[in-house]
Amino acid sequence: MHLMELPREVILGENLKDKVSEVAKRLKLNERALILYGKKTKKIAGNEVEKHLKEDFNVSALTIKAPTMQEVERVIRFIEDNSIGWIIGVGGGSIIDVAKLSSFKADIPFISFPTTASHDGIASANASIKDLGAKTSIKAKPPIAVIVDVKVIKTAPYRFLAAGVGDMISNLTAVKDWQLAHKLKGEYYSEYAASLSLMSAKMVIKNADVIRLGNEESVRKVVKGLISSSVAMSIAGSSRPASGAEHLFSHALDMLLEKPALHGEQCGIGTIVMAYLHGLNWKKIRDTLKRVNAPTNAYELGIEPEYIIEALTIAHTIRPDRYTILGKEGLTKEAAEKAAKITGII
């Protein structure tokens, strides 16, 4: 049996901070709500969403520090102690992932209210949580509703939108890795999920010049692509269609660095080098990232080249059960350096 769970409502529009009650009532969510936000996203949208929600619901709030199991457990305790009926996560990927996993574990619904278009976890069923030093995607449930306020997302620094492009262009190498694992290891493969995921990547390549403008149309294009990518993961039942070796590279950087760059920025650079290893047209990928002003090398990422090499050599150890172009042994230091230099990422 293969279970595909998807959001019941996806709402994309302008000025939606006062529309959450309407959605929650339509979905018959109970009276006790919990809002999760980060320190910044509280000010960006959280406070206002909370204020409007309080007109109709009994609302508690928690400020989340990081996407860790410790934070997930803190939220679950709060849910149990206060008989919370549903959660809304207002923030970037980190906040949404904490809302996703804690609501899943507590068996209550959650609404996703993204403040950035920087990642495809907006509507997905899996949560990436930092656990024991490495981040791994944990199976959860998709949001019952996704409310995307284009105005909120447009106020985020442009860098986040470019990161969203990086997270989607990743799908090119992620699908290649998936096909490899299917052929070599007999892993389950869904042609439908793979095609949907590739569609998002192709869409950003085609629309790079519109996206770079950073206007409302750009935001809408990126958000729709991210949602398709999320849905592809839900159909596959894992992050396989959107996370391959390029994501392992990004996860490795997150492990090595105190202050990593944005997830989507790191994944974009990972895609350039993994595309080279796969024999794909890596120059076209780099060109797309350049066109949207996303970083394409260590310098632009603000990361020392030595960490890039180290991340490339340890990436295969992050999630050994996910077979990729890096194989079981991974890259030697020499091979990593060669690939990084040829593709210009260092």
Ligand SMILES: NC(=O)C1=CN([C@@H]2O[C@H](COP(=O)(O)OP(=O)(O)OC[C@H]3O[C@@H](n4cnc5c(N)ncnc54)[C@H](OP(=O)(O)O)[C@@H]3O)[C@@H](O)[C@H]2O)C=CC1
């Ligand atoms: N589950 C899934 O399928 C997926 C999960 N992910 C995960 O998502 C995370 C990355 O998400 P990402 O959004 O890039 O980063 P974060 O959620 O970590 O946010 C990065 C920073 O940006 C701030 N921020 C959020 N919104 C805005 C805004 N509108 N304007 C200014 N600053 C803002 C955050 O504030 P604050 O401090 O308030 O939070 C935070 O300080 C990673 O943990 C990654 O693993 C990525 C892809 C898919």
Ligand SMILES: O=C(CO)COP(=O)(O)O
């Ligand atoms: O970031 C993701 C997809 O873009 C989720 O992938 P992971 O399963 O590698 O955390």
Ligand SMILES: [Zn+2]
């Ligand atoms: Zn990602």
